[in-house]
Amino acid sequence: MIPARGQRNLSGTAEIELALRKLNTLGSVLMIAAHPDDENTALLAYYARGRSMRTGYLSLTRGEGGQNLIGPEQGDLLGVIRTQELLAARRIDGAEQYFTRAIDFGYSKTPDETLGKWGREKVLSDIVWVIRKFRPDVVILRFSGTPRDGHGQHQASAILGKEAFLAAADKTRFPEQLRYVQPWQAKRVMWNVFSFTPEQEKEALAMPHRVELDTGEFNPILGKSYNEIAGISRSQHRSQGMGAPERRGPSKNFLATVAGIPADHDAFDGVDTTWARVPGGEAAGRILAEAERTFAPEQPEKTIPLLLKARPLVAAIDDPLARRKLEELDETLALCAGLWLDATADRYALVPGRPVELQLTALNRSHSPVGLLGYSVLTPEGVFRAGSNDAQHPLAYNQPVTGSLSWTAPADCPYSQPYWLRKPHSGDTYDIEDQQLIGLADTPPLLTAQFLLNFDGTSVAIKRPVQYRYVDPTEGEHTRAVVVVPAVAVNLPERVEFFPSETARKVEVLVKANGAQMKGDVHLELPPDWRGEPGAQPFQLPDGGGEQALAFSITPHDGAQAELHALAKVDGQVISTGMTVISYPHIPPQVLFPTAAVKLVRADVTLTAHRIGYVMGAGDQLPEALRQLGCEVTLLSDRDLAERDFSGFDAIVTGVRAYNVRADLRANQDRLLQYVRDGGTLIVQYNIAEGGAFGGRKTGELAHIGPYPLEIGRARVSVEEAPVKFLEPGHPVLATPNHISERDFEGWIQERGLYFASQWDSHYHALIETHDPGDKPQEGGMLAAHYGQGIYIFTAFSWFRELPAGVPGAYRIFANLLSARPVR
Ligand SMILES: [Zn+2]
Numbered sequence: 102m103i104p105a106r107g108q109r110n111l112s113g114t115a116e117i118e119l120a121l122r123k124l125n126t127l128g129s130v131l132m133i134a135a136h137p138d139d140e141n142t143a144l145l146a147y148y149a150r151g152r153s154m155r156t157g158y159l160s161l162t163r164g165e166g167g168q169n170l171i172g173p174e175q176g177d178l179l180g181v182i183r184t185q186e187l188l189a190a191r192r193i194d195g196a197e198q199y200f201t202r203a204i205d206f207g208y209s210k211t212p213d214e215t216l217g218k219w220g221r222e223k224v225l226s227d228i229v230w231v232i233r234k235f236r237p238d239v240v241i242l243r244f245s246g247t248p249r250d251g252h253g254q255h256q257a258s259a260i261l262g263k264e265a266f267l268a269a270a271d272k273t274r275f276p277e278q279l280r281y282v283q284p285w286q287a288k289r290v291m292w293n294v295f296s297f298t299p300e301q302e303k304e305a306l307a308m309p310h311r312v313e314l315d316t317g318e319f320n321p322i323l324g325k326s327y328n329e330i331a332g333i334s335r336s337q338h339r340s341q342g343m344g345a346p347e348r349r350g351p352s353k354n355f356l357a358t359v360a361g362i363p364a365d366h367d368a369f370d371g372v373d374t375t376w377a378r379v380p381g382g383e384a385a386g387r388i389l390a391e392a393e394r395t396f397a398p399e400q401p402e403k404t405i406p407l408l409l410k411a412r413p414l415v416a417a418i419d420d421p422l423a424r425r426k427l428e429e430l431d432e433t434l435a436l437c438a439g440l441w442l443d444a445t446a447d448r449y450a451l452v453p454g455r456p457v458e459l460q461l462t463a464l465n466r467s468h469s470p471v472g473l474l475g476y477s478v479l480t481p482e483g484v485f486r487a488g489s490n491d492a493q494h495p496l497a498y499n500q501p502v503t504g505s506l507s508w509t510a511p512a513d514c515p516y517s518q519p520y521w522l523r524k525p526h527s528g529d530t531y532d533i534e535d536q537q538l539i540g541l542a543d544t545p546p547l548l549t550a551q552f553l554l555n556f557d558g559t560s561v562a563i564k565r566p567v568q569y570r571y572v573d574p575t576e577g578e579h580t581r582a583v584v585v586v587p588a589v590a591v592n593l594p595e596r597v598e599f600f601p602s603e604t605a606r607k608v609e610v611l612v613k614a615n616g617a618q619m620k621g622d623v624h625l626e627l628p629p630d631w632r633g634e635p636g637a638q639p640f641q642l643p644d645g646g647g648e649q650a651l652a653f654s655i656t657p658h659d660g661a662q663a664e665l666h667a668l669a670k671v672d673g674q675v676i677s678t679g680m681t682v683i684s685y686p687h688i689p690p691q692v693l694f695p696t697a698a699v700k701l702v703r704a705d706v707t708l709t710a711h712r713i714g715y716v717m718g719a720g721d722q723l724p725e726a727l728r729q730l731g732c733e734v735t736l737l738s739d740r741d742l743a744e745r746d747f748s749g750f751d752a753i754v755t756g757v758r759a760y761n762v763r764a765d766l767r768a769n770q771d772r773l774l775q776y777v778r779d780g781g782t783l784i785v786q787y788n789i790a791e792g793g794a795f796g797g798r799k800t801g802e803l804a805h806i807g808p809y810p811l812e813i814g815r816a817r818v819s820v821e822e823a824p825v826k827f828l829e830p831g832h833p834v835l836a837t838p839n840h841i842s843e844r845d846f847e848g849w850i851q852e853r854g855l856y857f858a859s860q861w862d863s864h865y866h867a868l869i870e871t872h873d874p875g876d877k878p879q880e881g882g883m884l885a886a887h888y889g890q891g892i893y894i895f896t897a898f899s900w901f902r903e904l905p906a907g908v909p910g911a912y913r914i915f916a917n918l919l920s921a922r923p924v925r
Contacts, residue, residue: 114398115322120433121393121404122153125386127422128374129155131235132196132293133228133262134243135254136205137164137183138338141243141293142194143316143331144354149195151320151327154374155425156196159231159540160187161224161258163521166205166851170342170758171685173720175902177522178683178693180204182340184519185688188542189337194330198542199235201227202521202531207851208819209253210873212246216257218529224257226275228265231540233282236421238372240266240290241356249295259292266290266360281536283421288372289361296355305355310363312370317352328352339687379423385414389430401437402467408434409559431561439466441501442565444478444550449569450586450692451547452616456509457583459567461550463503465496472555473502478567479549481514493555508548510585516678516694517584520544547583581689586615589642590680591623591669591697597907598665598699599729600657601706601916605632606729608699610651610667613680614642621671623651630658631701633665640669657703662907667697704909706730707838710751710782710919716742716766718759718786726904727754730916739765742772752782752919757901760788760803770805777808778889784918787856787897790815807865807895808888814859816879818871821849826870826878834868834885834894834921841917845910854898857881864888865895887923894918 130148134140140158149156163180174182184200191198203224209215216224232240244250246259268274270286291312294305305311316327323330325347332347356368364370376386392407408430415427435442441464451457459478465471472493478485485508494502515523520538521531533539546566554561568580592611600606610623624637634654642649655665669676677698683691713732715724724734737745737753742765747753753773759766766773777783788803790813803813825846827835835841846853853871858881861867865884872879884895896918903911 114401117401117404117433117436118322118396118398119150119153120429120436121389121396123155124389124426124429124433125376125393126153126374127376127378127382127426128152128239128369128372129157129235129237130239130241130368131157131159131232131237132241132243133159133161133258135161135252135258136167137187138335138341138343139243139255139258141354142190142334143328143352144241144293145191145196146194146327146330146334147314147316147318147354150323150330151318154369155235157199157231157235157237158187158191158196159199159201159228161201161203161228161261162205162254163200164205164341166207167341168719168758169340170719171340173722174683178681179340181519181522181691181693182683182685182688183338184542185691186337186340189688190334193334193337199231199540200521200542201231202533202539203227204526204529204531205254206529208817210819210875211253212256212260213253215253216260219257220528220530221261223530225261225265225268226278227539228261229269229275230278230282230536232265232269232287233278233285234540236285238288238374239368240287241368242290242292242359245292263290263360278536287361289364289368290359291356291364291368292359294355294357296353302353302355305357308355308357310358310365312356312364312366312368314354314356314368315351316354317348317350337687339685379418379420381414381418382423385411385418388414401439402469404437405434405469405556408437409556412559412561431563434556434561435563437467438469438471438556440464440471440554440563441466442550442552442563443570444548444565444567445570446548446567446583449581449583450615451510451583452586452588453510453514454512454588455616456507458505458507459548459550460503460505461552462501463496463552463554464499464501466499468498470557471496474553474555474560476504476553477551478506478508479551479564480508481547482511514585516586517544517547517582517692518694519691522693547585576686579689584692586680586692587676587678587694588616588671588674589614589619589621589640589669589676590678591667591676592679592681593665593667593697593699595699595725595729596905597726597729598655598701599726599907599912600655600701600703601708601730601912603657603659605654605656607652608655608665610653610697611648612640612642612651612669613648614645615680617645618643619671621669623667623669625653626666626668627655628658628661628663630661631663631665632656655701657701659703661703663701665699665701669697700907702907702909704912706909706912706916708732708916708920709838710916712749712751713919714741714747714750714753716753716755716759716763718756718788719762721757721901722905723754723756723901726912727915727919730912732919739763742766742769747772747776747781748779750776750781752784752921754784754919755786757786758788759786760806767802767805774808774888774893777891777893780890780923782892782894782919782921784894784896786900787854788813790856807861807884807886808893809862809864809886810860811858811862811865811884811895812860813856814881816857816859816881817855818853818857818873818876818879818882819851820873821852823853823871823873825853828867828870828880832866832868832885834883834917837917838920839913839917841910841914845913847910848908849899849903849911850906850908851902852899854882854896857897858884858895862886885921890923892921892923894921
């Protein structure tokens, strides 16, 4: 297990004691829900840490469609962040993490819409696959599969979970999986009944075949209750603002059987969780029970002989569960011997064709007789044997034995893209070719070291990922994954380049070296009727990490969308891949390899505003989109808000959730309203209703968001094709300088908007109505009010998604907002 930045695993005798308990527990439980944060972390901690069960959480999606509270990443990138946040949470609560190929496409109101977008059979097959691989005794659903779950994806997770329980045991369902796995019959499916309110608890108590448990129980080995652990674990979901308290005291949980054999006392009723459940397991079980019973915390190495006595008995059992236990046993041996086995590379970014030095270290921090028989490294091409010899190196107390070797990634080695993003996805599921990768939380390590050890005559092989170890001067030691990268990364910083007129625009290509002495040239590929000048440009980067910006002038072709590709030629090799690094303190750095391409959009947009002040909120990419429209955008700092003269701005825009996250904005609201009174234009984008899903703040932070009373509700319009109705078609905001029509609402992505206003003063004019199918009309998405000499506009439409995606209509409407002037 690779510790995340700023985190460490449990260690010392607590870890060994828990490992010994787990060796003697042969039960397993798998929780299923839809998203990162749906999981009941306390229950996971209770089963993994308290009951020593193998515990897993299967989240159908990686949470791609949510809102990012810590930065600008959306979609695939947000899915990568949330994957790592879940892994960080699992390191704390002790459970394992799994996913299906399903993508969180945003809010949906019904399971039918969800299953239609995902493809029911595809996602069902993935749940069945994970069940057949994991082989849980008990499946726990977080949701009921009914409308009370809310989100259609929540409902779908329970509907499919129940179906998968039956299908996993049926050899006629998904028979193509049986090449790798056997059908699996779990004992039962249970619903973790909601008990957040006293009414829900009453309802839970009335359910038949119900099991009660207390996740508030204290675990003296850990020094914490499961709820306290859950608080730490849940707080890893930083991109969702899920900081949670470490609660103490009792906490009831209810599990009700919904399929399979009913349970009335414990979720594991009727499940043998002892060694007796595997053929010939009793003898091994007796020895391992003794190992647990006689464990002496001050001398963990004294347990080693018993583990070695049980090992051949476990190894002889032909059963997937026993094979898994054998791996656990070997890791417990290493723990008892205080073994430090480590494999590192001298850098994290490897360029194909250039050698990297690897160092392997074995250190015995006990007085038990352990020897190193040899080591090898598993590479993408196969096993790379090195340092192997027949002579044993005895590992003397606290004396490291190191070996080094050199490896060169082959010239055609693929870059280390997260496995689910290797192929482009067009719909709402990932396209993954290799069945064996499906379900895995993360990409397997590029290189794996294997240490062959001799424990008093018994050979034991233990694996470790090869990683890069480094020290951050302020944070201390970190590790990160080793990845294969292009010799030079060709980065096009924008997803979209927008051309509001026929005028040529500058587009920059950033070339970054991943090795020393990189030189070559970059040229662009464009459709025939677009023009790029110059045709090619040379670059020269002496240092690894050096970067050079090359500017090209692009002349658009009328009324068209196109794609621009940038290619670098280095040593006769053509590279058309960029590199994106995602770095946050709570997760290991993540590297992605986008194609060096950008979408070009040409559509007429007229704009009469030029100088824009922007108050960045939680993070969005609007300033760049506005620059592409021809605006000069100034990001307003806390000092600007307090002191700057705003009269030079044609309009001021507040970024998404700016009022939620910026106290300086709230403190200077009077100055902004004075700017409007003096003739300015203020555009306020969506903010989260108070006491909302993100932390339940109730500080009145939105009380004065507008010049007249205005209340923000929870309404959202999640169907991106939802029809729109113009309530005041002649209103200048809809008429000038661009005439807005239904066509401008075509081609939108993910949603129309969120957190619409629910009530407003009569000074506001509601301009547009839109709503999801079956919902009541929502008129609070765009409100305009004259105030003094100026105009105030509140807009909950999802500009932060539509503009960076290059939706022409969204640019035209937003240009009108910026250009809005009061009618005199
Ligand atoms: Zn959810």
